[in-house]
Amino acid sequence: MLKAKVTVTLKDSIVDPQGSAAERVLTSMKYPVESIRIGKYMEVILSENDKVKAEEIMHEICQKLLANPVMEDYSFELEG
Amino acid sequence: MLKAKVTVTLKDSIVDPQGSAAERVLTSMKYPVESIRIGKYMEVILSENDKVKAEEIMHEICQKLLANPVMEDYSFELEG
Amino acid sequence: MEPKVWREMGLNDEEYARIEELMGREPNFLEVGIFSVMWSEHCSYKTSKPILKKFPTEGPQVLQGPGENAGIVDIGDNLAVVFKMESHNHPSATEPYQGAATGVGGMLRDVFTMGARPVAVLNALRLGPLEEENNKFLFNGVVSGISGYGNSIGIPTVGGDVYFNSCYNGIPLVNAMAVGLLEHCHIAKGVATGVGNPVMVVGARTGRDGIHGATFASIELSEESEAKRSAVQAGDPFMEKLLMEACLELIHAGAVVGIQDMGAAGLTSSSSEMASRGNSGIEMDLSLVPRRESGMTPYELMLSESQERMLIVPKAGREKEVEEVFARWGLEATVVGKVTDDGILRLLEDGQVVAEIPAKALTDQAPVYHRLSREPGYYQELKNIELNDLELKANVEDVLLGLLANPTIAGKEWIYRQYDHQAGTNTMVVPGGDAGVLRVRGTNKGIAMTTDCNSRYVYLDPYIGGALAVVEAAQNVACVGARPLAVTDCLNFGNPENPEIFWQFEKACAGVAEACRVLETPVIGGNVSLYNETPARTVYPTPLIGMVGLLEDLKHVLSNQFHSEGEQIYLLGESEGELAGSEYLALFENLEAGALPELNLQEIKKRLDFLLELNCAGLLLAAHDVTEGGLAVALAEMTEKYGVTINFDTKNKLKTLFGERLGRIIISTSKDDALRIESQAKTAGISLHRLGESGGDRLRISVNQVMCLDIPLNKYRSVFEQTISKIMETDVGF
Amino acid sequence: MKIGIIRFPGSGEGDCLEAWRVVGEEPVLIWHQETSVEGFDLIVLPGGFSYGDYLRAGALACFSPIMSAVLRFAQRGGLVWGIGNGFQILTEGGLLPGAFLCNAQLRFLCSPQYLRVERNDLAFTNQYRTGQVIQIPINHGEGNYSISDDGYRQLEENNQIVLRYVTPEGEMSANGNPNGSRANIAGIVNREGNVFGMMPHPERVMEEIIGGVDGQGMFLSILKHRERRTQHGA
């Protein structure tokens, strides 16, 4: 069993309305916030013990389902 | 300027409708997936250079806004 | 300049030569870029212009015809309806959620830019069959995108239509229509006039999104466009809502000379079109444009398609007021230039001139192409396929259930329950009716709206099919009790450089024009989307029609359901349909062919007038038009609560039960009024057939007094209601 | 009656305003940047999409200046009514317990919904019968009410559950639950009974011509409550 911690972020050129809205609220409250970008974080438990295979699988499911390659980038780390 | 990388996750006791759906889709596609939990990942740029202060600020805005303590946990890392 | 440059931007060599001629010199890179988007099909209509000229565009009700951001129609009481339909096909093929969402956003801006408050959205979707995963993915994404954008901005989505056909595999059509209301005195226009008036950019900041989106929308989808993927833009409905409130506030305060949304080709099209309409020039310093990303070049700033932005020309001296209104809504408003008198679009960067183009050269002097037209071989071939000998393929019950389980016919609740269709608390007929109906507050009136087009008909016979799209819209509007007022269109076709496609385009538009003329519904605006094809296929010609109608008295709103026992059921129009182009033929004979029934627009017009007359006299209880699947399906659709007992006297059971022929309407009336209706029809020379009556909880149909269908409501209603949901809720979910 | 409707950027205050007009009241719209709600008899947090529902529905609105005033108003016993997004703001702001997740089916849902009135001794529900089944539409993407086991026990013990999603027959089953809410919860009240949140939209069913009148009871209840209070000289 392996655990993958995945972060999915919006590509830089894509607007992030959520982040901007949170940013505006925090700056209006006088917090020293320059910018916020909001993405996704996922924890995937795999019933696969081979790290190399797990890595392949994770790339596949990130591209297919967990991230939208048109607008998002992803990265992940595998943990034993 | 400091960058905080924040992850917000649903507390274990809370069902995660999105995660379960993703899990169902992937298992139906025969991926060796045991479980998926979906949370948020945020990058906050602070106009604050003092790490200690930044840490305090981040706790405050996470508790107040970025996470909902009723159902979510958060953690963050600060980067120069 | 290297030919490679302009060719890559989508200009051909003659076009480039023309640019040099108009400019009187060699244009620079930025200038060529600006020409390339303004002269793209999407902005210039260079192919479609000669054809569109043939649409009737005038009528006593028309306050604003084509040429502005949206058309306007008078509804009395000093009020007017503004509406427009537009495609977002190509962006939706690449990113269905954002593609559809920004399509809705763009339509709404076109409407509030006219000074109107948007009151409703509709969406017309065309997709490949749901057996294929990719089509499910697209369908799911598009519906979520419309829902995501429309719902959160608080404008109800009250109607639309959807068809599934393999001609749309990989080429989904996503057309959105927005409808707004305004008082006559608040009409705003996209003009820049008044030398010295400031030019302001308001709303969202400009980023690098969707650069070359406009050209992108006009080229065939291919491997190449895969690589241009970043050209997709994302929307922010929250920002749009604020922008809408701020713009309406400003227009109503009388501070605005001209206003236009930044749609395709953003700053380029808005500035050159406003200058051109005002016979003025515009000078802008691009370094003043607020931006989201650093290091943007003038080229990127001019071509960016960042959403939720508008260009405003306020009255000189009222800049502060504009800024204040926008600031109150948390938005930016920035003066970037001024109106000039030289007719030139002049762009500066930090005070240096970087482009100088006559505005009219961009808007009015684009090339116009008279494309070759040739009748395709398939046309006569399919027309001549003999269908008259066909016999019913299965028993009537199985055919009916098969048709009801066809996603094109099945109930669309899975779609519209994801749309807020009641925001504003004005929706009297929610989706599922024949047309959406909203009351108009402060009056006793309502407005009805619908989108329609059966593209299989158009494919088989573009002229008749084009006309039928208008007929279907008109009959849907009439079936809720409203008088058809006017039309907006969205013409979705393949590559017009192919003479056979151009033939479809030309013929279909001629059919639309003729139907609009006879039905007295002028075309007040629209949109053209060409090049809807992949190397593998071309979409069926799909001239979508959006229509708005007026309900003079709210109490005459009509439902498409039987609501009581003993309603007397009649058919207005011919009792026999044809198999040509029918769903039956496609489903049970695997054939899309045949000669469509001859078009009789005058007769249909007479029938619709008769229907409205009966309704105004308070004689009708329900009305529903007969479309895909024919009479049996139409009856099944009307029987949510009450069953019916029907008899047809006919020689041809198949054509009577499942044949299709537009212009036919099922109506119901009380026992007391039945005779009156019969005699009025006789006097008016309208063909009317008594079919039977409502009651019980079964659908019972006999032919020549022999029972051929007797089926409990819940058996077929569950098929009708759950088909799409069942397909979509299995493993799409995420 | 002096009714204030808070207007956040993105909220749909118009529907609520029109609903009050149907029962003859003329509420005041209060811009979210204001800092006082003194003198009002009722504060309504309307439905809609405050701040675009970004981050979490209702989360950003909690930080509008007006919300501190609403909190004080509620603490002093003032009537506060949150509908849809308004309910989400109340939970995010800690005025009511629990939190909202996205609907179990992950889709936005706009549809008529049957509800059972569990309590009619409140300012908001006195015109209904206990156990009465009414039809009021829902319209949300994040209406899946979630609360810890402990929290739920307390809601039960203190009789704070006011509305539940049910089948047309009034049964509280999974079938009647449109969004996965815990124990079919559609509306709850605070212990004191003056802060009420509900996900369905009664303001959308105030007139027969737009789909029904089952929502009127809420509005009339509040007016009745006010009338009683005035009669008793409060």
Ligand SMILES: Nc1ncnc2c1ncn2[C@@H]1O[C@H](COP(=O)(O)OP(=O)(O)O)[C@@H](O)[C@H]1O
């Ligand atoms: N994409 C859609 N969005 C909203 N409503 C839709 C959509 N598609 C269909 N509907 C609703 O379902 C009704 C029936 O659809 P359809 O079978 O296409 O009807 P018709 O043949 O009368 O045009 C439409 O009138 C509309 O109210």
Ligand SMILES: [Mg+2]
């Ligand atoms: Mg119809």
